[in-house]
Amino acid sequence: MQIECRDVSLGYDGRQITETLNFSVSEGDYLCIVGENGAGKSTLVKTLLGLTSPMGGKVIFDKSIKTKDIGYLPQQAELQRDFPATVWEIVLSGCLGSMGMRPWFSKKEKQLAEENLKKLSIFDLKNKSYRTLSGGQQQRVLLARALCAAKKVLLLDEPAAGLDPVATNEMYHLVMELNHHEGLTVVMVSHDINAAVRHAKHILHLGNGLTFYGETGDYVASDIGKAFLGIGKCRRCDNE
Amino acid sequence: MNSVLNELGYYFSFPFVQYALIVGVLIALCSALFGVILVLKRFSFLGDGLSHTAFGALAIATVLGVNNEIYVVLPITAVLAVFLLKKGQNTKVKGDAALAMMSVGALAIGYMILNIFPGSPNIAGDVCSTLFGATSILTLDKTDVLICAVFAGVVIALFMIFYNKIFAVTFDESFSEGTGINTDAYNIIIAVVTAVIIVVAMNLVGSLLISALIVFPALSAMRIYKSFLGTVICSAIVAVVSAMLGIVISILASTPVGPSIVVMNILFFVLFTITGRFIKV
Numbered sequence: 001m002q003i004e005c006r007d008v009s010l011g012y013d014g015r016q017i018t019e020t021l022n023f024s025v026s027e028g029d030y031l032c033i034v035g036e037n038g039a040g041k042s043t044l045v046k047t048l049l050g051l052t053s054p055m056g057g058k059v060i061f062d063k064s065i066k067t068k069d070i071g072y073l074p075q076q077a078e079l080q081r082d083f084p085a086t087v088w089e090i091v092l093s094g095c096l097g098s099m100g101m102r103p104w105f106s107k108k109e110k111q112l113a114e115e116n117l118k119k120l121s122i123f124d125l126k127n128k129s130y131r132t133l134s135g136g137q138q139q140r141v142l143l144a145r146a147l148c149a150a151k152k153v154l155l156l157d158e159p160a161a162g163l164d165p166v167a168t169n170e171m172y173h174l175v176m177e178l179n180h181h182e183g184l185t186v187v188m189v190s191h192d193i194n195a196a197v198r199h200a201k202h203i204l205h206l207g208n209g210l211t212f213y214g215e216t217g218d219y220v221a222s223d224i225g226k227a228f229l230g231i232g233k234c235r236r237c238d239n240e
Numbered sequence: 241m242n243s244v245l246n247e248l249g250y251y252f253s254f255p256f257v258q259y260a261l262i263v264g265v266l267i268a269l270c271s272a273l274f275g276v277i278l279v280l281k282r283f284s285f286l287g288d289g290l291s292h293t294a295f296g297a298l299a300i301a302t303v304l305g306v307n308n309e310i311y312v313v314l315p316i317t318a319v320l321a322v323f324l325l326k327k328g329q330n331t332k333v334k335g336d337a338a339l340a341m342m343s344v345g346a347l348a349i350g351y352m353i354l355n356i357f358p359g360s361p362n363i364a365g366d367v368c369s370t371l372f373g374a375t376s377i378l379t380l381d382k383t384d385v386l387i388c389a390v391f392a393g394v395v396i397a398l399f400m401i402f403y404n405k406i407f408a409v410t411f412d413e414s415f416s417e418g419t420g421i422n423t424d425a426y427n428i429i430i431a432v433v434t435a436v437i438i439v440v441a442m443n444l445v446g447s448l449l450i451s452a453l454i455v456f457p458a459l460s461a462m463r464i465y466k467s468f469l470g471t472v473i474c475s476a477i478v479a480v481v482s483a484m485l486g487i488v489i490s491i492l493a494s495t496p497v498g499p500s501i502v503v504m505n506i507l508f509f510v511l512f513t514i515t516g517r518f519i520k521v
Contacts, residue, residue: 022429030491049417049418051417051418068421070418070419071419072414072415072418072419074412074414074415074418075417083280083411083468084280084462084465084466084467084468084470084471085407085411085466085467085468086466086467088466089407089467089468089469090411093404093407093408093411093412094415094419095414096404096405096408096416096419096421097419097421098419098420103401103402103403103404103405104399105404106406128466129466129467129520132466142415145415146415149419155418156320164385
């Protein structure tokens with residue numbers, strides 16, 4: 001068990017937005033967090049990163065994991081798109097969290113950054129300017145940066161947002177490979193429900209008043225899953 | 241040409257000209273380094289807002305008869321910088337409005353105070369030199385230069401030590417925060433250093449023009465350079481060259497120092513924009 005949420009409830013400004021959540025993520029797991037907008041997905045991510053504390057309950061990390069060991073791919077902000085920075089500078093900055101007060105990079109960090117660039121086959125983009133890359137390439141760069149920080153867990157917030165279908169598929173494929181071959185635990189927020197059930201081992205569905213946590217197969221078979229996947233009965237059609 | 245060089249040589253033999261050059265270059269360098277961060281953080285206007293507030297604070301200090309105004313002006317400006325950098329992040333529109341309000345408000349109140357409690361017979365002259373830069377850069381003595389050098393040394397050292405972290409925090413605050421970097425601490429460092437630079441630089445170019453020293457070199461560099469390091473180094477060089485040329489021109493042509501430096505910066509910006517159309521490094 002790497003991360004365990006025990007009776008966690010989320011909210012902000014004193015207003016609770018989720019039911020109490022109970023779920024756990026074990027090593028090598030692939031958990032997808034799905035749900036409607038405003039259901040608390042992003043708040044949950046922030047809570048897992050330790051940036052906000054839950055209104056109730058506890059997030060328990062295994063002793064072998066610290067917050068800074070979690071690789072994080074945030075939703076892309078507008079601000080970054082015209083930033084003068086090379087791919088190398090950005091990927092290398094992923095190593096900073098584990099460096100403590102040490103101000104400059106050592107050989108070890110540079111090696112790690114290089115490995116991750118190769119792993120995502122963007123090593124040839126190393127000296128390219130970030131702002132001239134395509135959306136898919138930019139996202140790969142940010143994933144490589146996240147890998148520099150990820151010792152065991154990779155936390156992705158809408159990694160395919162704004163990508164075209166081809167780049168989207170590539171992105172999901174990459175994440176799956178990292179999960180399979182590198183044994184990285186993946187926690188992904190997504191509203192691409194079809195991709196979620198195709199790749200994930202577990203699903204956490206956050207809804208307004210409805211929550212589901214379980215294996216992907218069970219989710220697909222459940223009422224809430226069917227409704228969300230669009231394969232359940234539609235009440236309105238039945239009425240006609 | 242020879243006569244110009246001779247004239248320059250003649251002026252440079254005076255210590256006060258040398259002092260002015262040293263101080264001018266150091267201030268421009270510091271402003272340019274942190275200017276890159278402010279521009280990329282979308283806080284170009286911060287320099288402007290803070291310097292207007294500093295003007296207000298200066299007016300209060302003058303009326304109170306404080307001996308060394310910097311003890312009043314610096315803390316007020318620093319606190320405000322921290323407040324604005326922290327608050328503005330989440331509430332963008334409100335931060336903008338707050339900044340605009342504060343900057344014009346301080347300007348108005350400052351001028352009011354100076355008029356109600358006149359400290360010297362020539363208020364208009366005083367105000368004009370605070371806003372557009374005093375000739376005081378030409379009346380510096382050795383101690384002033386030393387203090388300025390120490391200031392600049394600290395600012396540059398801070399920038400170099402925290403260079404990588406500052407880059408990370410500027411590029412992507414949520415990632416940095418998520419991977420255990422104390423972003424609040426770095427934002428406070430950035431804010432306080434900015435305040436220090438502004439208060440010190442006010443003497444050089446005046447509080448209306450200080451943001452030119454902050455934004456122009458960074459924006460010029462960004463036209464051509466694609467890497468962060470390249471942008472930082474290039475903007476430092478542009479700032480230093482503009483400051484030197486501006487001061488030299490102001491001595492030769494008897495133009496005001498601050499505006500001369502800013503005009504040089506504008507020329508560089510135009511040059512770099514045109515060059516950037518064809519070459520990107």
